[in-house]
Amino acid sequence: MPLGEFDVIARYFSRNSPRGDVLLGVGDDAALLTPAPGQALVVATDTLVEGRHFLAGTPASAIGHQALAVNLSDLAAMGAEPAWALLSLSMPQSDERWLADFADGLYALAERHGVALVGGDTVSGPLVVTVEVLGFVPPAAALRRSGASVGDLIIVSGAPGVPAAGLEELQSGRATFASQDARVRRFLRAEPRLALGRALRGFATAAMDVSDGLLGDLGKLARASSVGACIDLERLPVAPELAGYPLAEQERLVLHGGDDYELLFTLRANHFGRIAHLAEAGGCSLRCIGSMVQGEGVECRRAGARVNVAGQGYDHFAS
16 A cells, blocks of 8 residues: 555654754654844755656665755855755655665755754645755855956866756667766766855855856856856866767767756966865865856857857756
């Protein structure tokens, strides 16, 4: 007999947390939480829909991981420390094996970053996962998309484009969810750059995470900062997993791929060495890909000459 709603919550989403700021967690009408004194509350919410954000048949543990990871990435972009999470889960039926794997994927990432699941909701319906994460940051240290100035360096972490390549391998049938292909692994298991985000406090002039494509997201940062941006295409980071692709494909994946959950930020030039050292110590590479300029929009250059780069970032409502 399928589990009822309250059995699902009790069995799979009621694990104890060591956090002392959770006075009352899962199981009551609402959670009771103790905000940290002197800290700003940071809140992020993302919804993942089957067929839109993840493929049908995606392993439940990967969905659980990703549902939390995309929110943690938003907190990383604010320089925040995550604390609590809420889960709203719509699913066609209470499949116990699926639920166990989903919970394992979500809790494994949550416990690694000290996040307590403190409440939420479960309903019957199409497979849709919504997670809200709350965290803290000193008010004066919070990172924002606005704040970049002319002359600031444009920096991106990690290797954008690899997850998009993994998605294309799955969609084409050249790889399966069980594949050990690094491109597929990166697509299924984003690693939020929380440590890097905290290290950027007091140094980054503007920051955001890359979720909808590097070029499109840089355009959002430039607009928020009321300046322009110029990218040198020769400087784009090309991961070993993309080395065998033609140049045009490398640029398409890196600039427009999406699902990267890397950090894109701007810095004064004299701070780059220090931040690069801190990032490297934490196992994260950084690449300077250009600088902020007078004007508006994003300009791409190759060998000093302006070039037009086709394509745009992901938009849910674009035709």
